[in-house]
Amino acid sequence: MTEFETVIGLEVHVELGTQTKIFCGCAVEFGAPPNTHVCPVCLGSPGALPVLNEEALKLAIRAALALNCTVRQESKFDRKNYFYPDSPKAYQISQYDEPVGEHGFIEITVQGEKKRIGITRVHLEEDAGKLTHSPYGDASLVDLNRVGIPLIEIVSEPDLRTAEEARLYLEELKSIMQYCAISECKMEEGSLRCDANISLREVGQRELGTKTEIKNMNSFRNVQRGLEYEEQRQKKMLLKNEKIVQQTMRFHEESGATVAMRSKEDAHDYRYFPEPDLPRISLSREYSEERRAEIPELPAERRQRFVEVYGLPLYDAEVLTVTKALADYFDGTASRVRDPKSASNWIMGDLLAHVKANGLEMEQVRVKPEQLAELIGVIEKGTISSKIAKNVLKEMLDSGKDAKVIIEEQGLIQISDEGQLREIALRIIATNKKSVEDFKAGKEKALGALVGQMMKETKGKANPQLVNQIMLALISD
Amino acid sequence: MDFYSGLRKLHQGLISREMTPADLVNFSLEQIKAVDMQVQAFVTVTEEQARVKAEQVRENGAEGILAGIPFALKDNMCTQGVETTCASRSLQGYKPPYSATVVERLERDHGILIGKLNMDEFAMGSSTENSSLCKTHNPWDFERVPGGSSGGPAAAVAAGMVPYALGSDTGGSIRQPAAFCGVVGLKPTYGLVSRYGLVAFASSLDQIGPITNSVEDAAIVLQSIAGPDRRDSTSVQRDVPNYIEGLTGDICGLKIGVAMEYFSPSIDQKVRAAVDSAILQLERLGAEMIKVSLPHTSYALSAYYLLAPAEASSNLARYDGVRYGYRAQDAENLLDMYRQTRSEGFGAEVKRRILIGTYALSSGYYDAYYKRAQQVRTLIAKDFDEAFAKVDVLLSPTTPTTAFRFGEKTEDPLMMYMNDICTIPVNLAGLPAISVPCGLADGLPVGLQLIGRMFDETTLLRTAHAYEQAAGFAPMRPALGVHA
């Protein structure tokens, strides 16, 4: 049977996290009442002119550099002309042939192997408005709050070979954008949007097959689902010797299927030409270098450092570097304790469980890294047991108090005084003759019961190792 | 009282309390009532607003040179709350939510807006016959056009209804009507005056400028409206010199270039004679005439009629009936609404240029048309650079003929386009230029065009002023339609 190879390229739109829109002073705010963040410029009022928000340019350059692109010293804006009510000027200000950045790449790890995915270009443009169907009958409602929100479009090379690779690419891309504080990349709010091009070709064939474009995939999981579905659809057609039609498909979330949209778009001629209202952009080397200096350590480097410097397993490093905030938290904790793996365990265990259960952002966690490090230090010194430490952490997360304060207040210091423990042990032996006899008769489990009694007596504060040693010595006589 | 004697005189009258701003507003309104029935320059008169403003200016005791003096605007400059139509059906009833920067600046200087003036629809035309609102008549001969596209402003100033007006110039739209109506029209360097609030025709060519009775008045108005504006990214960050101080009357030793390409045989012989005598006049003032060549001039018209329509096709795409302006009724669906709205909202010339521009930008044609035209534009700018290495100012007729009759050129768009042959290259190069009256030909005004170096309005105005003072034509008062 014919073997096929899948070829996927992604076009990702990322909203830049600026305070104001790209060409006017209107605020950027998700979920504001419709048409409240608008002005003559973004409404396309006759005579109004765009003025570039420099912050958007800075973020676009930073993004291009973080994606290993070459930043063009000369670039410009162009008009993309089309009629639709989401575009009040009837053109979108975008970049056609001189994008901010080009020739970049992202590295992903596929089944333990590193793979480089090429980035064709990163360009800056303005967002369009939002159309919704009117609940009051046969009409569309237009919300122009979104018009003019700065976007970058990131176009990948057709280097992705599976739907899973596509998802991994998106996850890495999102991480990089978040690390660099370029965008929040919330797909559910539309601050990251993804369209995919997919085609199949026979293995060994060089030229690309006919592609389709998939739109409306609103989560990473749905990107993978949509691509997997489309891959199978195309494969079935090719096996039946049917021709793939170049068209735009819409992902249908409920059924998981891709459905052909009206393919009138193919006839679109956007009549791009240089935007005469905006001067060309000339960037000095220094300006770009300043942007490069704004880029923090990126997730891939950080993962590697966590493995090499802290000796973490790769899995831990991957989990802890998903967001910059989490990685910073780990760094802040691990650098203050003897055993970084214990920091990883506490963060990936109790701390993330708390974050998840309460729907928090890392920034909202009341226990700061140095406080967590102090708790771990107390455990390492044997002042409290791990078991008690779990409760102490819970209390810390709720109250924000330091570990030492809680231990003090609740008298939780571990009892490690041998004399004191021996005294308690003798008392327990005296009142539990049956268990002692059972142990002597060979029932080893009986020791557990005695130790349990002892922990109960000390409200868990007894040093468990010492208790075991002392009890065993006493009843073995 | 009259408005011909200049802004300085009106200002002195106000300062000496011989008259009040209200007197000037009254006089302007009276003139409008008296002659605008025939001239039809105004499309909106802001009478009530102007009277209120006149009171305010008097109370404030503002003393700037434009304070308390009425003015009018071509109807493509946005005025908050005052209808701004571009003489197009597509913008009928449209009241902008904001005022253009030039309007803000004139109001900052306590000027008083008296009304809005007729024009060719969206500034596309050379006779103001493309207005969907009314037919503006040349005050020198009511059978003739006032020129265009700023026909309203030129006619209003020539007929003495306002002391000055603002026009816009994309390919000659200030200078050509100024020449036809016997007034002064200045197109500043591209980027000197903010375009914010000027309804765009061709963004890379459009420039606002004054239409006045004298060169000094042009300098005074330019002083108020020029200078950087953070709302227009194409406005240039540089200090504005004192233009009025630059009017020394001394042009001794100035080198003036005469480009032979601008004196083609198609130029009317009487126009040519008037320009020739202006050359003699300038020589008498001590200027040196030098022959120069601008070899790519013959390509300017073709390049312009690709670039300007290309930009216009995009700039005018927003008039779709969705948010403001005219919307066709009874459309079946969205596409139908767009089609009907635009078919009914735009006039023939606007549609012609949208079609040309759309074609020039279409994939497969872009390189042959738009891109080639841009290359020509670069060559034309280079021609001027080379000429200005040798001379300080260039000289030509403003137009090949004097004002023509209504309907004379409407049948043949190309004939109409030829009218701008001397003015268009200037816009392509972004240079400043002025038209000053240089006499009459068969009783109709002739305009002399002077072209300056980039941002050298000072030398340009000084030259025009020296000529004007020596020639003694300005101000020219038309007999209001009674043409011998």
Ligand SMILES: [Zn+2]
């Ligand atoms: Zn806005």
